[in-house]
Amino acid sequence: MWMAHSRSPYGAKRLAIACFALLLVALFLLPAQIQGLLQYLDGPVGHVVRVPLEAIASIDTGIAHRWEQYMALQGVREENQQLRKEIEWLRGQHSQLRESAAATERLTALLHFKEQALPTMIAAQVIGRDATNRYRAIILNKGESDGIKPDMGVVTPAGVVGRVVKTTGASSVVLLVTDPNNAIAGLIQRTRDEGIVEGTQQGLAQLKYIPLLSTLRNGDRVVTSGLVGGFPRGLVIGTITSIDKQEGALFQSAELMPEVDVGRVEEVLVIQTSYGQSTTTGTGADLLGKPSP
């Protein structure tokens, strides 16, 4: 049996133990101060790390796009025919919606609804996923220097993606709607019952604390309620797939299929200011639901 020789001086060993002990004491006794101290360094380090991160992310995206383009050529003819049918149907829908929009505009003017501003958004690219397996999060290529702050909502045109939880100078971490640590105020679009949307461990989402008298059913859409957090009202979160109503329970809950496939999202919009805080003015309705007085 051969023993490894220690060339390291005895002092180094003692120093290492002392450093670790000091760190443990500091982390447990002064957690806020330690985090505050490290936050000063987060910005510059974030900028330095951004260089290799964006370089590798752009190579990765390039390869993924090439592969997707190749794969997209498979079955193009069938897809084309299907899309043509869809366009026909959408044209019909479009003309109906134009009529509805005109009617809504007239009624809005009649009822003197308050004009609201559209939310200000920042476009960002997804450059990575959470460094650990324990959280469902994505990393964006924009951070504090672009005006992104923790608790801002993150969406795509399809619906809600998640919430910013951490920022550095040049990047930010977004906790996805499917993470169990995330909570977003939600609203069933048809019944207008409110609840809290949380992620599940299986990678879906659930709407909790729904009133027992709610007449929700499978297929109902859940949107943001806009009451708390960085989301305006009416952004789609998901569709109810199953309902859990237990005897004796104070509330019922429902499982949701998120509207956005968060595993494949590549570009997102960060909501910088919600309704009413923006400088630009727009139409007065929420994004999907009823107009608010």
Add this chain to the structure above:
Amino acid sequence: MKYLFYLILVLLLVPLQTTLLPHLSVWNIKPDLGLVAAALVGLFAGELEGLLVGLAIGWVLSLFSAGELWLSLLTNGGVGLLAGFLGRQVSQVTSISLGVGLLLVSLASGLFAAMNFKHLDVSQMWWMVESIVLPQACFDGAVGAGLYWLLSQRFHVTRLRTE
């Protein structure tokens, strides 16, 4: 030169862990390269360097994770320190013994992290251990053992450890 290597290692670990590894994940589980790197640095360079590099890796990776900073510092720094001690005390470290050691350390840190999750009941905790902590520990052990084996094929690792 050594410090430049450490700097490049820390900088490259972030894109590797956050951008490339998700493509190589098995059942949505990817190995924790930070933990493996801290262990290998501790093993070859001693406890002090293992601790410092582990802390640097833990801090930088925590900037790109929704997780807690203190947990990342504690696990990566602790692994570097522990590997440094073991590297000087244990004779003939083989890729298998290193893999088993990493598996145990990863398991311990994963369990510690799971216990720190809020609002987890027993069934959810068990689900997390079964589907995240345990597979990741196996993955970390396998990757660590593989890297050590590769290094031992390329370099004289016993000399590296004692020099």
